[in-house]
Amino acid sequence: MSSAIATMRHVRGFDVVKPFSLGMVILLMLPLVLLPLASIFIFGTSKGLGSFWAALTAPEAVFALKLSVVTSFYATLFNVLFGLLAAYVLSRYMFLGRTAIIVIISLPTAIPTAVAGFALLLLWGKYGLIGRFLPPDLQIMFTPYAIILANIFVTFPLAFGVLMSVFETMDRSLEEASATIGATRWQTFWHVTLPSLRGAIVTGALLTFARAIGEFGSTILVSGNLAMSTQTAPLYIFSKFNEGQVEAANAVAIVLALFSFVIFFILFFARDWLEVK
Amino acid sequence: MMPKQAADDRGFVESAAAGADGAARAQETAEVEVAASVRALSKSFKKTRVLEDVSFDVGVGEALVLLGASGSGKTTILRIIAGLEQPDSGSVILHGRDVTDLPARERGVGVIFQSYALFPRMTVQENIGYGLRIRGRRRREVKEKVKSLLELVHLEEHRKKYPHQLSGGQQQRVAIARTLAYQPQVLLFDEPFGALDAQTRVRLRREIRALLREVNVPAIFITHDQEEALELGDRIAVLHAGHLEQVGTPEEVYNRPETEYVATFLGAANLLLGVAAGGRVELGTASIEAGAESARFREGQSVKLVFRPEDVHLSLTGALPEGCRRLTNGVIEEKHFVGAYERLTVRLDLVARLPSAGEPPLYEVTINTPETSLGVPIFVTRPKPEVSATALKVGDRVAVCLTAFRVLPNFALASERASRTLDTQK
Numbered sequence: 001m002s003s004a005i006a007t008m009r010h011v012r013g014f015d016v017v018k019p020f021s022l023g024m025v026i027l028l029m030l031p032l033v034l035l036p037l038a039s040i041f042i043f044g045t046s047k048g049l050g051s052f053w054a055a056l057t058a059p060e061a062v063f064a065l066k067l068s069v070v071t072s073f074y075a076t077l078f079n080v081l082f083g084l085l086a087a088y089v090l091s092r093y094m095f096l097g098r099t100a101i102i103v104i105i106s107l108p109t110a111i112p113t114a115v116a117g118f119a120l121l122l123l124w125g126k127y128g129l130i131g132r133f134l135p136p137d138l139q140i141m142f143t144p145y146a147i148i149l150a151n152i153f154v155t156f157p158l159a160f161g162v163l164m165s166v167f168e169t170m171d172r173s174l175e176e177a178s179a180t181i182g183a184t185r186w187q188t189f190w191h192v193t194l195p196s197l198r199g200a201i202v203t204g205a206l207l208t209f210a211r212a213i214g215e216f217g218s219t220i221l222v223s224g225n226l227a228m229s230t231q232t233a234p235l236y237i238f239s240k241f242n243e244g245q246v247e248a249a250n251a252v253a254i255v256l257a258l259f260s261f262v263i264f265f266i267l268f269f270a271r272d273w274l275e276v277k
Numbered sequence: 278m279m280p281k282q283a284a285d286d287r288g289f290v291e292s293a294a295a296g297a298d299g300a301a302r303a304q305e306t307a308e309v310e311v312a313a314s315v316r317a318l319s320k321s322f323k324k325t326r327v328l329e330d331v332s333f334d335v336g337v338g339e340a341l342v343l344l345g346a347s348g349s350g351k352t353t354i355l356r357i358i359a360g361l362e363q364p365d366s367g368s369v370i371l372h373g374r375d376v377t378d379l380p381a382r383e384r385g386v387g388v389i390f391q392s393y394a395l396f397p398r399m400t401v402q403e404n405i406g407y408g409l410r411i412r413g414r415r416r417r418e419v420k421e422k423v424k425s426l427l428e429l430v431h432l433e434e435h436r437k438k439y440p441h442q443l444s445g446g447q448q449q450r451v452a453i454a455r456t457l458a459y460q461p462q463v464l465l466f467d468e469p470f471g472a473l474d475a476q477t478r479v480r481l482r483r484e485i486r487a488l489l490r491e492v493n494v495p496a497i498f499i500t501h502d503q504e505e506a507l508e509l510g511d512r513i514a515v516l517h518a519g520h521l522e523q524v525g526t527p528e529e530v531y532n533r534p535e536t537e538y539v540a541t542f543l544g545a546a547n548l549l550l551g552v553a554a555g556g557r558v559e560l561g562t563a564s565i566e567a568g569a570e571s572a573r574f575r576e577g578q579s580v581k582l583v584f585r586p587e588d589v590h591l592s593l594t595g596a597l598p599e600g601c602r603r604l605t606n607g608v609i610e611e612k613h614f615v616g617a618y619e620r621l622t623v624r625l626d627l628v629a630r631l632p633s634a635g636e637p638p639l640y641e642v643t644i645n646t647p648e649t650s651l652g653v654p655i656f657v658t659r660p661k662p663e664v665s666a667t668a669l670k671v672g673d674r675v676a677v678c679l680t681a682f683r684v685l686p687n688f689a690l691a692s693e694r695a696s697r698t699l700d701t702q703k
């Protein structure tokens with residue numbers, strides 16, 4: 001920041017570009033980002049905190065929030081564990097088709113989430129390619145498991161990408177030192193590799209969680225959107241708004257917004273702390 | 278191989294008997310003394326040959342320096358010994374055991390990486406204790422060992438710090454202590470002083486030498502700094518483009534280089550092209566008595582006369598000291614004062630042979646043309662006492678003799694210039 005300022009010092013006199021460009025940025029940011037966010041809070045609390053609280057503690061709302069948190073949690077857990085495994089294998093071993101695998105893993109980032117949900121339905125649904133062979137009690141579509149599956153499908157590339165980039169830039173001599181000292185592969189991973197990945201794991205987990213908790217497009221297709229059963233928080237907002245219950249929708253929206261704020265600030269400010277050299 | 282090296286031509290200075298004697302002694306003790314050795318290592322990356330038939334031994338408690346220019350394959354050798362790289366052929370033997378197929382973690386070698394590779398999330402004492410902890414030693418034992426190692430490398434007060442809080446030299450000592458904890462069979466240092474300033478370098482290499490003597494662990498150092506090699510090594514192995522050129526004590530490789538590359542890579546050397554003839558080396562119009570040095574060359578073979586700037590003696594009067602072999606005469610062309618000694622460029626009369634009767638021996642050979650660029654330039658250094666005893670100035674004619682030199686085969690193409698002077702040090 002300070003260096004950026006220092007490099008601009010050579011501009012003499014009044015710099016017209018600066019206030020103009022800065023003004024443009026603020027003018028754009030206000031209607032695009034800040035005002036919509038502000039309105040959630042202004043509207044949601046306009047009838048007093050009492051009614052906000054009542055809307056938030058309605059059983060359906062609580063269930064939806066809980067379901068979102070729980071499904072996102074499992075998706076996050078999966079992403080971190082398998083993201084680590086995939087990134088480790090793909091960065092440490094060179095084999096034919098390695099690049100193809102990396103591309104395929106990253107592909108879902110580019111797929112519209114509604115398409116992702118639809119694809120899952122066509123595969124696992126009652127009449128899907130695999131789903132049609134499954135007995136009724138193993139049908140996962142329109143259950144919370146479908147939500148987790150959709151979350152993973154959509155968010156895995158995020159966690160994988162973060163972990164992979166750290167694996168690839170990691171100083172290999174640390175692992176080599178550990179090996180020459182006499183550590184097994186597992187000991188090296190546990191004592192040397194993993195601690196260096198701390199920041200990446202937290203980042204990957206938070207990104208996954210933030211993305212999963214707000215996931216809408218794929219969830220609405222695979223979950224069935226049943227209140228008190230497979231309705232996540234974003235679906236709840238959508239449904240209540242459609243039913244005209246703006247307040248109910250607004251209360252949950254505020255909580256979701258706060259969630260993402262917290263995650264965002266952790267990601268933004270805790271990086272340095274997580275990445276101590 | 279150690280006995281072979283010792284038996285190899287001992288140079289003209291020493292008698293053949295002394296050479297044979299040394300070889301026999303080395304032969305007797307080689308079996309017990311060798312701590313680590315590599316045999317006929319070859320390695321290619323993709324299609325490029327990086328190592329070619331490299332073999333050497335390291336004795337117990339010995340420090341061997343692998344010296345070579347950048348890209349000569351030093352690190353590759355080290356990584357092969359450590360088990361971090363697999364050779365295409367050849368073997369690595371540690372204390373008589375072939376470990377070529379063992380993974381790095383079962384070899385028990387200590388590697389001090391150029392970057393030190395300390396674990397950033399562990400404190401100094403955790404780093405040092407790592408090798409013991411992963412071996413499942415009891416906490417008490419680990420603690421005691423770490424304590425004694427901290428004392429050994431003088432880092433007691435830094436034990437709770439993290440690596441990034443230490444200076445380069447301190448980090449290096451942590452890296453050494455970390456490997457000493459598990460009693461390595463051999464220590465491998467990859468350019469241990471590369472990242473440090475000149476003064477710290479000198480101090481640290483003395484410290485490390487002292488430390489190694491204390492712990493008595495054989496070590497292999499990598500460096501491309503010849504001064505460092507001479508000071509650190511009990512023996513030096515000179516590597517050139519993946520090929521071992523010579524292995525020997527610092528005195529051997531410096532005073533009796535086996536190849537032109539060794540002569541020029543370690544310090545400055547003058548090279549003059551000549552022909553072996555009747556126990557002498559003929560260099561154009563001049564010739565020098567070479568004795569045993571030239572015995573291994575056939576009559577008329579193209580050779581190179583190699584000598585160091587400090588082995589040249591210049592005489593204004595033509596009177597030559599005992600044991601100094603006359604080469605020819607020359608004219609002093611340049612003179613520089615470089616602190617500890619004086620540095621001269623002398624243009625040798627190696628063009629015309631015109632000994633005219635009646636002239637003093639000093640003018641036995643003259644350049645009978647005003648063209649001063651004829652003749653062959655060499656570098657000469659003279660120590661201070663000599664400089665103050667006889668002052669020489671530019672333009673002086675002097676007699677040139679050599680107190681020591683080597684005669685090496687000339688493999689270069691015939692079209693190469695008649696002589697050239699190489700100076701790798703400056």
Ligand SMILES: Nc1ncnc2c1ncn2[C@@H]1O[C@H](COP(=O)(O)OP(=O)(O)OP(=O)(O)O)[C@@H](O)[C@H]1O
Nearest residue numbers: 322323327345346347348349350351352353354501
């Ligand atoms: N993993 C690798 N893949 C391909 N080529 C390699 C690899 N490692 C080393 N090389 C090549 O092998 C040659 C020798 O490398 P090496 O690192 O052993 O040299 P070095 O003597 O240690 O040089 P320096 O003094 O610069 O460290 C170089 O030409 C290098 O490019």
Ligand SMILES: [Mg+2]
Nearest residue numbers: 351352353467
């Ligand atoms: Mg190297």
